[in-house]
Amino acid sequence: MQLELSPEDAAFRDEMRTFFTTEVPQAIRDAVASRQELSKDQIVESQRILNKHGLAVPHWPTEWGGQDWSPLRRHIWHEEMQRAGVPLPLAFNASMVGPVIAAFGSQEQKERFLPPTANLDIWWSQGFSEPDAGSDLASLRTTAVRDGDDYVVNGQKTWTTLGQHGDWIFCLVRTDPDAKKQRGISFLLIDMTSPGLTVRPIELIDGGVEVNEVWFEDVRVPAENLVGEENHGWDYAKFLLGNERVGVAPVGSTKRVLAQAKEWARATSYAGGSLLDDPMTASRIAELENELLALELTALRVVANSADGKPHPASSVLKLKGSELQQAVSELVVDLAGPASLASGAGDGSSLEQWQHRATPAYLNLRKASIYGGSNEIQRQIIAKTILGL
């Protein structure tokens, strides 16, 4: 048992902290800090800076730009990035399709896709969920039928986050309609400029349009874009979702928002003093801080026990509790804003602060956190079955 970081790891943390706070433009980090939606250009610029210095995809194999870091260092990298308000490398590229191609793709696919994926020259979208396949993902119905050297894809994907920026989409498609559920699924890479592919935005409750429907009508996809073996796509998807769960415990960014929330509370007048002096507010903040600390410490315990890249079963705890706390902090901020939280549509002429404008949209947007990446009910199911044996 050892509380402190080793001198080497402490130096590594300082190095990361310095890099993220000096190399990534302040304007981008300010946009993150004020909880604004980032533009495509900002996300791309940030990831290219990281990639230039080997910090975009450290968890990939070293020959494709990864770093041979300990799980603790990866954790430090991830936390420091969030702490500095640096946008995380695009998850679809860095955490999802990249590791799948690196692990299961052909040499040709690796050479063709991995470098531009790391550098965000290709913007990937995720084509998993369908209108009738949400938590029950394996019931997906989008089909890919072999026709000569191509697959012909028909169907509909949905909840495609940032699909409006997408260049390529990685999809789970049904290649064997007669096989049982999980058995007949394949993992296909599809160029989004292909004829027959249509992206339609879905407006969400926060007023944003970050998710989309993607329609496929006789879209021809070269067979060489199949990852791994036909009908083994479910295995690759499980591998991907395991990685996704680790990434979706956003401890660092939630801590940063909570630290900001204290300052917002301090600057808010209440009952002749500051809202931060209100005992109810202070105890709510203190309790959230404690739970976040507990989550961070649990994440540290989990990373120490994650052997050879395989997620610890307790990673479900991180997703479950991480999303709950992310939501709870966003709820706190709405309550701190109070009546000013109604000013979500206010423009430049507003007398209210930007954090007050953004409070409710951010809260509403984050209701998604307990739904995506395997809903929290799915996480409870995983804990009950695989950890508790129920």
Add this chain to the structure above:
Amino acid sequence: MDFTYDDEQEALREAVRGLVGKAYADFEQRRQTVKRDPGFDEALWGRLAEMGVLGLPFAEDDGGMGAGPIEVGIVAQELGRVLAPEPFLTSVVLAGGLVAAAGSAEQRAEVLGALSAGESVLAFAHAEPGSRWEASATAVSATQSEDSWTLTGVKEPVPHGARADLLVVSAALPDGGTGLFLVSPEGVARDGYPTHDGGRAARISFDATPATPLGVGGDATAHIESATAAAVIAAANEAVGAMQVALPTTTEYLTSRKQFGVPLNTFQSLSFRAADMYVSLELAQSVALWASMVLDADPASAQKAAARAGLQVSRAGRHIGQEAIQLHGGIGMTAEYSIGSYTSHLTALDHLLGDGNHHLAALSSAVGGYAEADPLP
């Protein structure tokens, strides 16, 4: 940061588990032990002394083993797992911790030597009717007459106060502040009784009772605060041990008990609640282990770490304790079956040194003074 125990620490765990875990492997054994006074197994206490457990946190010069908070936490977890009623927490960690911190070299050698050897049970008489986890004393006052001191007033509840061979007593000093005194219980009015979880407590009435100042005397509030913080962290570990067993006891019941022709674990309304208990346990365990490391590496930060562990474990203990009974159903209400006793003991631990809201109040009052709660102090 590293949460793994080294080989020596693992060996300590195995040894304590081998002794205490075996002694109380059958819950009925624990039930019979707590029915009779003094509420614990004197022979087992002696074997713990032989193993070095009772002197674990004390300096070797004082007759102890010179181990630290990590080792204390390991022992507390093992005792918690089987609800061992031996007063390690209150006698060794808390009362012994005060003597170690405030006692003179002579007092330390004599008192801690006897405690470590299992020859003397120590109790800290601090709680008073009307007091609520304060570090100060008011209901018992100390009076000086030339070179000698006497104490007058009532302490209650005093954990294991009736069985104790020697009392460490807090008392209001004539010139303000709270002093610590060693008091021989001979001739002192002590009314002992069992607590709901099978423990023991007492009302102790002092009436011009002779007392010896601990160490140099004077205000010992800071010692009481730091010893209490160390005990809160040990109690958090003990509670984690209890929760580590309460959860699998519950899940095993869910897989074996059948209703409507199927095992209970087929009902998602029950298995999901067990999953939430697991989340509570993991988070509480992380903070308890962390607080032990903080106490080991940076004692100056220990009070805040103790409050953090106390808060997290209080919330988890109530959640897991309450749900464990509910998921068992009626059998969970019976004294014969173990699970309800886990809930009862978790409730006692929660209120011994400060409950969750007590710790939260301390944390809340400081919340404006820093930006983020960082694991590294």
